Structures are given as structure tokens and as C-alpha cells.
Amino acid sequence: MKYSIFTLGSVAIMASTVSSLPVVKKQDIDLVVLQFALTLEHLENVFYKKALARFSEIEFLAAGHSFEYYNNLKYIAHDEEAHVKLLTAGITAAGGTPVEACTYNFPMTNVQSFISLSSMLEGVGTSAYLGGAPLITSKDYLTIAGSILVTEALHTSMQRQALHRVPAANPYGTPLTPTPVYSLAATFIESCPSGNMALGFRAYPSFTTVSSMPAYAGRAIQFSAVSVPPASFFVTFVNGLNVTSVAPERTSGKNVWAVPPVGFGGQTYALITTTNMTGGSFSDSGLLYGPAVVDLIPGSPTFDRSYQK
Ligand SMILES: *[C@@H]1O[C@H](CO)[C@@H](O)[C@H](O)[C@H]1NC(C)=O
Numbered sequence: 001m002k003y004s005i006f007t008l009g010s011v012a013i014m015a016s017t018v019s020s021l022p023v024v025k026k027q028d029i030d031l032v033v034l035q036f037a038l039t040l041e042h043l044e045n046v047f048y049k050k051a052l053a054r055f056s057e058i059e060f061l062a063a064g065h066s067f068e069y070y071n072n073l074k075y076i077a078h079d080e081e082a083h084v085k086l087l088t089a090g091i092t093a094a095g096g097t098p099v100e101a102c103t104y105n106f107p108m109t110n111v112q113s114f115i116s117l118s119s120m121l122e123g124v125g126t127s128a129y130l131g132g133a134p135l136i137t138s139k140d141y142l143t144i145a146g147s148i149l150v151t152e153a154l155h156t157s158m159q160r161q162a163l164h165r166v167p168a169a170n171p172y173g174t175p176l177t178p179t180p181v182y183s184l185a186a187t188f189i190e191s192c193p194s195g196n197m198a199l200g201f202r203a204y205p206s207f208t209t210v211s212s213m214p215a216y217a218g219r220a221i222q223f224s225a226v227s228v229p230p231a232s233f234f235v236t237f238v239n240g241l242n243v244t245s246v247a248p249e250r251t252s253g254k255n256v257w258a259v260p261p262v263g264f265g266g267q268t269y270a271l272i273t274t275t276n277m278t279g280g281s282f283s284d285s286g287l288l289y290g291p292a293v294v295d296l297i298p299g300s301p302t303f304d305r306s307y308q309k
């Protein structure tokens with residue numbers, strides 16, 4: 001392993017961590033996780049490059065954003081590029097062939113739709129690293145994944161602020177397993193190079209919000225599934241460390257109305273599932289459609305002011 005591979009960013013830690021990789025079979029799992037992470041980082045990297053090529057600083061200013069905000073977007077683009085370089089180098093060092101960027105289609109028509117999409121993607125990225133963490137067998141890789149997760153969450157916070165949404169709308173981040181993450185990512189992917197390692201994740205049929213976001217917990221949200229769902233199902237909401245499955249309030253063909261639980265706040269994933277996952281953790285095995293990405297206005301902040309010392 002060559003030290004020079006890791007001089008691309010502020011990643012001196014990688015040189016020592018990757019060289020101390022245990023050469024064991026379970027590394028194969030880690031390699032798939034790294035390739036999956038790289039798949040997402042490529043998507044984000046290209047997304048910001050496309051956005052910054054498409055929308056000028058003048059357009060951001062005209063849309064009411066500051067010079068400072070625009071400058072921070074350039075830092076985000078820089079970060080995503082660094083993540084791609086780090087993971088590419090790490091996969092190479094671990095003996096893999098890093099997946100390459102795909103061709104993407106991002107629905108962004110103006111500055112505002114770019115920021116909404118950015119907030120959503122960064123939230124999904126954060127959820128992906130959190131949900132992927134238990135799959136990682138190497139503690140060194142876990143530190144790296146955690147380090148990237150922090151940065152994705154900072155990006156999310158900045159974009160939520162720009163949307164006038166509460167940046168920290170939940171005391172807890174929301175973990176999401178690779179299958180729903182991949183299903184969301186796949187909606188932006190047109191095609192990938194044939195040489196890319198097959199990651200074995202299946203993209204589930206789409207489930208999208210019809211109601212505008214953000215929405216209120218406790219009030220029905222309208223969703224649309226890509227096809228008519230079976231007669232009986234649950235809508236499972238995943239937010240922070242809570243997973244709650246509810247019966248749909250009503251359905252009409254592909255349209256589904258369901259009420260997110262009171263107390264949920266911030267970016268929340270809604271999925272059609274065959275099983276009631278309430279109180280447990282989300283399981284891919286019950287997944288039928290989704291996820292849809294919902295954003296819920298959190299309740300008023302409450303805290304005990306009595307602490308005095
Ligand atoms: C799902 O399970 C929880 C916990 O067992 C239960 O309270 C809830 O009523 C169930 N939901 C539905 C829609 O059946």
C-alpha cells in the first residue's frame with residue numbers, strides 16, 4: 001500500500017488504518033459496504049458538480065441566499081469529491097476495483113428544487129452511513145464511515161436551514177438499511193458502467209409523496225405507489241430510532257393516505273410493508289414499496305429549565 005494514495009485530502013489517518021486491515025474473509029463484507037458507500041458518494045459528487053455548473057452564484061443571490069451560503073456549497077462539493085477519492089483509494093488498497101460514477105438524472109429545475117433535493121440526499125446519505133455501520137466488521141472502517149457521516153449530517157443541517165426547516169428536528173439520526181437507500185438512489189440513476197461490481201441490492205418499486213413537504217405529524221399525508229398495492233399492508237414510518245407501522249387511513253388505486261405518528265420530526269422514511277414493525281427495527285424482509293421521503297415539522301421544543309448548579 002502506497003502512502004501517496006492518501007495524500008488527496010486531509011486523510012492521513014487512512015494510511016495507517018488501511019494498512020492495518022485484517023486479511024480475513026469478512027473483509028469481503030466490508031468491501032461491498034465500501035463499494036456501496038462509493039456508489040452514493042459518486043452520486044452526490046456528480047450532483048453538486050451538475051448543480052454548480054447549472055446555477056450561477058448570481059442565481060443563488062437572486063433566490064435570496066448569501067455569498068456565504070454559495071461559498072459553503074463549494075465546500076460541500078469539495079467534501080463529496082474528497083469522499084469519492086478516499087473511498088476509491090481505500091477500495092483499491094483493499095484489493096477491489098472501485099465502482100465508477102454512473103449517469104444520473106436529477107430533478108432540479110431551479111435553485112430551490114436543488115436545495116430541497118440536496119437536503120434530502122444528504123439526509124439519505126447520513127441515514128445510509130448510520131444504517132450501514134452495524135454491517136462493517138473492521139473498526140478502522142467504522143471510524144472512517146463515522147467520520148464521513150458527521151460531514152454528511154453537517155451538509156444536511158446547512159441545507160435544512162436554507163429551507164427554513166429545523167436543522168436538528170430529532171434528537172436522533174435515522175438509520176436506514178442499504179436496500180431502501182439503494183431504492184432511493186436508483187431513482188436518480190440512468191445507467192452504470194458495465195464493469196461496476198454488482199452490489200446485489202434490489203431497487204424496490206417507488207412510493208412517493210403527493211402532499212407537499214414539510215408536513216405535520218398526526219395529519220394524513222397522501223402518497224402514490226407506482227402500482228396498486230395489495231389489499232392489506234402497513235405504512236411503516238422510520239424516524240430517529242423509532243419505527244412505527246400504521247394501517248393506511250385510506251387507499252384509492254395507487255394512492256395511499258397514512259398518518260405519521262405524533263412526535264416524529266424531520267426527515268422520515270415511509271415504506272409499504274407486509275409486516276407491523278412497530279417498536280422494532282426496520283427489516284428489509286417486509287418491504288414492498290418505497291421508501292418515500294417525508295419531512296415532518298417537529299413539535300415545539302421542550303426541556304427542563306430547572307437545572308441550576
Ligand atoms: C402494530 O403493532 C403495535 C405493537 O404491537 C400495535 O400497538 C399496533 O396496534 C399495531 N398496528 C396495527 C396497524 O396493527
Ligand SMILES: *[C@@H]1O[C@H](CO)[C@@H](O)[C@H](O)[C@H]1NC(C)=O
Binds near residue numbers: 241242261262264
Ligand atoms: C421513540 O422511541 C423512544 C425510545 O424508545 C420513545 O421514548 C419515544 O416515545 C418514541 N417516540 C415516538 C414518537 O414514538
